[in-house]
Amino acid sequence: QEEVTLTHREYDLLQFFLAQPDEVCTRDDLLDQVWGADFLGQQNVVDVYVGYLRNKITTTGASPLIQTVSGVGYKLREPMSDAQK
Template identity: 50%
Template sequence: MRRTYTNTRQPPPAGTVQWDTLKIDTAGHTVTIEDEYVDLTPREYQLLLTFVQHPNQVLDRQQLLDLVWGEDYEGEDRVVDVFVKRLRQKLSDDHTSWSIETVRGAGYKFKVEA
């Protein structure tokens, strides 16, 4: 018997998403910061896009697993921590208008200045 799963992932917005110097081209699946290409894995790209789609909203590990890895993911939830760490390293932390922050006991959020 075939199982079907509902997809909770949101389709990416068409075109380009930009926060200050961070630019995400959803059609080309590319990310640039200050016009410099950032080499991301598909999972890192999806994680970043998920954060950008939920600015200033705290997302816990389980929410991120469901949105990025899918509801049928059965591994450890700490994989989120590893991918957030890699994403921060690749994006660097010297941006003043946005950052990926840890909210102790709650999860992570893409913090943007209004």
């Protein structure tokens, strides 16, 4: 296993995904829960940080653990075991 260094925001984002396994999280949900309801920045900040986190936690050659659900948001998928591969 490899150690991954996350920023505070990336860590909070990962924690939120882990609390909702295999559930689709909308960008609004992520903004409210990770950035806070009073966040005044642009919504695309979610896409940027999901990209950062996805790149850090995805193993080379593997499917991303954080999947994009087109038009809705994102979800954390279960990693496949060696038996499932």
